[in-house]
Amino acid sequence: MSADREPAERRHIWPVRSAAVPKIIGTATAVIGLLDVVSAVFPAFRNGRMHHMAAVFPGTVSSLAAATSVVTGILLLMLAHALKRGKQRAWWAAVALLPVGAATQLIYRHSFFGVGVSLALMTVLLLHRQEFTALSDPRTRWRALLNFTGLSAVAFCLGLVITSAHPASERGNPGFLDRCQHVLLGLFGVSGPVDYTSDRVDDVVGFSLGGLGLLIAISTVYLALRPARPVAELSEADENRLRGLLARHGARDSLGHFALRRDKSVVFSPSGKAAVCYRVVSGVALAGGDPIGDVEAWPGAIERFMELARAHAWLPAVVGCSETGGEVWTRETGLDALELGDEAIVDAADFTLQGRAMRNVRQMVKRIERSGYECRVRRVRELTEGEKQKVRLAADAWRGTDTERGFSMALGRFGEDLDGDCVVVTAHKEREPGAPHPELGDLRAVLHFVPWGADGMSLELMRRDRSADPGLNELLIVAALQQAPSLGVVRVSLNFAMFRSALARGERIGAGPVLRGWRGLLVFLSRWFQIESLYKFNAKFQPDWVPRFLVFPNSRDLPRIGFAIMQAEGFVNLSLPLPAVVQRFLPGRADRPPHRHRTGYAAAPGTAAGLSRDSGKRSAVA
Numbered sequence: 001m002s003a004d005r006e007p008a009e010r011r012h013i014w015p016v017r018s019a020a021v022p023k024i025i026g027t028a029t030a031v032i033g034l035l036d037v038v039s040a041v042f043p044a045f046r047n048g049r050m051h052h053m054a055a056v057f058p059g060t061v062s063s064l065a066a067a068t069s070v071v072t073g074i075l076l077l078m079l080a081h082a083l084k085r086g087k088q089r090a091w092w093a094a095v096a097l098l099p100v101g102a103a104t105q106l107i108y109r110h111s112f113f114g115v116g117v118s119l120a121l122m123t124v125l126l127l128h129r130q131e132f133t134a135l136s137d138p139r140t141r142w143r144a145l146l147n148f149t150g151l152s153a154v155a156f157c158l159g160l161v162i163t164s165a166h167p168a169s170e171r172g173n174p175g176f177l178d179r180c181q182h183v184l185l186g187l188f189g190v191s192g193p194v195d196y197t198s199d200r201v202d203d204v205v206g207f208s209l210g211g212l213g214l215l216i217a218i219s220t221v222y223l224a225l226r227p228a229r230p231v232a233e234l235s236e237a238d239e240n241r242l243r244g245l246l247a248r249h250g251a252r253d254s255l256g257h258f259a260l261r262r263d264k265s266v267v268f269s270p271s272g273k274a275a276v277c278y279r280v281v282s283g284v285a286l287a288g289g290d291p292i293g294d295v296e297a298w299p300g301a302i303e304r305f306m307e308l309a310r311a312h313a314w315l316p317a318v319v320g321c322s323e324t325g326g327e328v329w330t331r332e333t334g335l336d337a338l339e340l341g342d343e344a345i346v347d348a349a350d351f352t353l354q355g356r357a358m359r360n361v362r363q364m365v366k367r368i369e370r371s372g373y374e375c376r377v378r379r380v381r382e383l384t385e386g387e388k389q390k391v392r393l394a395a396d397a398w399r400g401t402d403t404e405r406g407f408s409m410a411l412g413r414f415g416e417d418l419d420g421d422c423v424v425v426t427a428h429k430e431r432e433p434g435a436p437h438p439e440l441g442d443l444r445a446v447l448h449f450v451p452w453g454a455d456g457m458s459l460e461l462m463r464r465d466r467s468a469d470p471g472l473n474e475l476l477i478v479a480a481l482q483q484a485p486s487l488g489v490v491r492v493s494l495n496f497a498m499f500r501s502a503l504a505r506g507e508r509i510g511a512g513p514v515l516r517g518w519r520g521l522l523v524f525l526s527r528w529f530q531i532e533s534l535y536k537f538n539a540k541f542q543p544d545w546v547p548r549f550l551v552f553p554n555s556r557d558l559p560r561i562g563f564a565i566m567q568a569e570g571f572v573n574l575s576l577p578l579p580a581v582v583q584r585f586l587p588g589r590a591d592r593p594p595h596r597h598r599t600g601y602a603a604a605p606g607t608a609a610g611l612s613r614d615s616g617k618r619s620a621v622a
Contacts (some may be wrong), residue, residue: 021128025121026084029094033076037158051057070158071211072097076151083132085283085313091125091132097121109275120249142327151219152187155212155587160181162208166201168194174345179373187213234262234277242266242275243418254343254493255289255320258460261412266309268292276305284564288408290325298325302332317561318551321497326549338550338558343545348484348492351541361540365478371469373607374428374445375479381488382419388415391424391448394440398463407568408611409496411450411460423449423457423487425470425480427464444468447476449492455533457484458493477541497535500545503536 013465062226075097082090097119125132143500162178174182174194182192186209242270242495243257250256259266259277262356268275274293287305291298318329321338353362380388394413406412413419431438445464449457464472475534477494484492497503501521505511507521526532552561 021124021131023084024027025078025094025124026082028121029083030077030080033080034074035073037070037073037077043543055156066371070162070208071215074154076213084488086132086134087313088132088134091129095122095125098125114202115215134311146219147223148216148220155187155216156183157214159209162205163194166196168196168206170369172485183209186210187216189213214481219469234260234264235264238253238266241268241272242277242292245275246451249293249295250451252295253290253292253322253325254345254452254456255409256292256459257452257458258288258409258411259411260294261407263412264288267301267304269297269304271297271300273297274301276301278305279568280312280314281568282560283314285309285312285315286318286407287318288320291328292322295324295328298328300331302329302415306333315557315560315564316553317557317564318549319565320548321551323547323549327549329551333551333554335551336555339501340548340550341496341545342500342540342545343496344494344538344544346481346492346494346541346543347490349490351484355605356406357542358540361474361478365475368458368471368475369470371468372429373472375425375475376428377423377425377479377483377487379420380415380422380424382415383415383424385415388441389416390440391426391446392416394443394465395461395463396445397440398465406570407565409460414448414461419450421451422458422460423489423567425449425476427468429468439463445472445476447480449480452491452493455489456485456487456491456493459495462495473537474540481541494541494543495534495538496548497545498529498531500535501547503532531604 041615065414075093078088079093079097098121152469160179160183163174164184168174172535185192189210191206194205196205218545239260239262241522246256246259259275261277264277266275266277267354274295275292276287276291277289278287279285285305286310291301306316308314312521316333316335318325321329329335330337352358353365374406384390395414411419414422414424425447426443429444430442443465445468446461447459448461450460452458462473462476464476481492484490502515502518506515506522511519522531550561552558580621
């Protein structure tokens with residue numbers, strides 16, 4: 001038995017305790033915060049039938065203190081999600097706010113029932129203190145800018161609602177621009193051009209806007225001045241350790257080399273013989289592929305990863321693991337697994353263009369060759385620096401989206417000395433005068449493969465000039481497969497086909513209505529995502545299909561995990577469009593050089609080279 005294994009009673013470490021109390025308190029906090037905001041913003045709600053119900057909730061005060069109610073409600077809404085995740089700091093903030101809410105109830109409403117509700121909630125928090133132990137997420141001072149921008153937008157919209165909900169005086173009907181000016185001035189504590197029916201209403205609106213402005217200022221200053229902990233990225237020491245594990249065990253998983261992405265974090269087993277690479281996205285700790293290293297040491301690395309997720313209240317998930325990896329993950333953690341699709345793997349030694357099954361590919365390749373295209377298959381170390389730069393420029397110029405995509409099946413860089421074993425396949429043909437991208441010379445398409453152990457390679461990037469002839473990608477892959485034996489490569493991993501088995505079974509004769517309906521939905525979604533097209537493209541080369549899995553805690557977590565995967569893969573980008581001169585200093589930049597010669601594609605923050613709709617790039621959510 002490996003030293004990384006623990007006794008049987010330590011198995012199934014997710015979850016280790018009931019999460020009912022944090023979720024109930026977090027939900028109640030969100031409801032109370034929303035009620036506080038609505039009761040302060042809308043006079044009819046504050047003074048109407050909901051008046052008596054609102055009085056029993058902590059933080060809700062009379063109309064004379066509506067500004068306090070707005071600010072308190074927003075704070076409670078901001079705390080709700082953190083309380084659901086059992087965050088320590090959220091617990092301290094809630095315990096500090098509840099006595100304020102109780103005092104407000106007693107002073108303004110003389111409501112002993114409201115005081116009782118506040119104290120009861122605080123008692124529950126105190127009794128279940130052990131459920132709120134999650135540490136804060138990694139942070140940087142850039143969150144101050146994000147907080148200022150986001151909260152300012154929310155405050156401005158809420159301010160417009162406040163100025164519009166309260167009746168203006170009969171001396172004039174303020175227009176939209178006047179209300180916008182009133183809100184902007186009010187956030188700075190200055191009276192605006194809008195007059196209201198009474199001084200009391202004017203005070204409510206003014207104090208509410210001033211309170212929102214004060215909340216923006218205080219929260220931004222706090223985030224700017226608190227100690228920064230940079231978002232973790234792969235350090236040089238960790239990368240060296242991972243390369244050592246890949247040298248010994250890299251042949252086991254075709255996605256192993258993608259663990260060397262530098263926007264991932266890593267946790268090692270106690271023995272150091274295995275590691276799990278991951279990235280935290282929207283509170284979800286996403287691990288990509290199988291653990292790296294000795295299979296016997298996987299349980300130790302998995303347990304370290306789960307302990308880290310539990311300590312920060314992250315939702316653990318694994319995207320793109322193999323069947324063996326899925327079995328180990330589910331056995332060690334009690335998580336569930338779902339088949340995502342299949343990876344196309346071709347035996348290069350047996351590959352041939354002969355036979356009826358390869359007729360279409362054979363004809364297409366011969367036609368492209370007659371058009372004058374030439375293919376070159378080389379190790380990256382054999383390229384000159386000028387050729388490497390052309391490949392980088394081409395990868396960026398031929399990208400079909402604004403941002404690079406990829407996480408679990410993309411490396412995100414090209415041409416580094418340490419990646420000299422990678423294989424690059426290029427297609428060349430002279431350009432016509434006036435053709436786009438003259439700086440690329442005769443380069444018309446490129447494939448990039450990363451090592452898969454000592455005798456394999458795995459497709460990482462596929463790009464081509466959009467003005468090039470159709471069938472160029474087929475020519476590149478055929479050239480790579482034919483030249484693979486001369487490079488010592490006997491197996492080649494191509495694209496990942498999502499839900500491949502459903503597409504294949506749904507088009508067979510005798511398929512039932514459920515399978516046909518599921519296939520029809522996938523074909524419909526293929527208009528926006530490469531689902532059917534990747535399956536049919538790879539099926540041309542008669543590959544072996546190897547399933548890949550998604551590992552997750554519960555079915556109800558799938559929407560949240562799916563959204564996090566789409567963010568990690570680059571399909572959803574929630575970051576602000578900051579100027580490039582600013583982005584290069586942000587943490588997590590794939591092309592920022594903190595060590596060695598870090599050179600990559602022209603990637604956006606937190607993303608790496610990956611799938612575009614017309615690129616053919618492999619992706620777990622393609």
